[in-house]
Amino acid sequence: MSGYTLKISQELMKKIHAHGVETYPHECCGALLGRDEDAGREVLDLLPLANRRDDSPRNRFEVTPDDVRLAEKTAREKRLDLIGWYHSHPDAPARPSEYDRDHAWPWYSYIIVSVQKGEPRDTTSWRLRDDRAAYDPESIEIKAH
């Protein structure tokens, strides 16, 4: 195991699930805002974003550089960091695809929620290895508040 852990409140996780249900059968996406400290990494806010891949939204998502800059600015204004991204896999497992890996950045946490027939199912989180060869799983710790 990689030893990575991502903390997130139940309320924010519900919002990620709701976003995946809302955009089903298309993929949803958004930014994870929070803190990455010695004590651990925690999601403290979300910035839901529009999926810019209108040519293939059922199995692709894209966040433009302008939206990334917006997410960085929003994080700064809230005195948080942009620590990662979430997206949904409609009717597909919550595992990163080869396409995900090819387009991923190191360091960020990538939450994937599987939405099966419109219902949120498994949720996982991943980090890309330094050598880009694979993802390491990141445990998700759900906090009551």
Add this chain to the structure above:
Amino acid sequence: MSVKVMIPTPLRAYAGKKDSIEVKAGTVAEALTALTSQFGDLKKHLFSDDGRLRSFVNVYVNDEDIRYLQKDQTAVREGDTISIVPSIAGGARV
């Protein structure tokens, strides 16, 4: 010419944990070469195997995307800021 290159959070671990690096360069290409000569681990995250900028790596000079300028041959002047901005992509199936 001394220019500042802004490093996005996911790449700071490969750039001495700094959020910006000063380099001497006359063009964007020279600045990125100077940056990756100094921090070799950055190379694989910025460039693909054929040496071209990865498609999801975006470079801005001040607030302008270099795709709408002269791409990596865009000239830089003393005091300019070059920003490396990720775009994010993925999806369920190949």
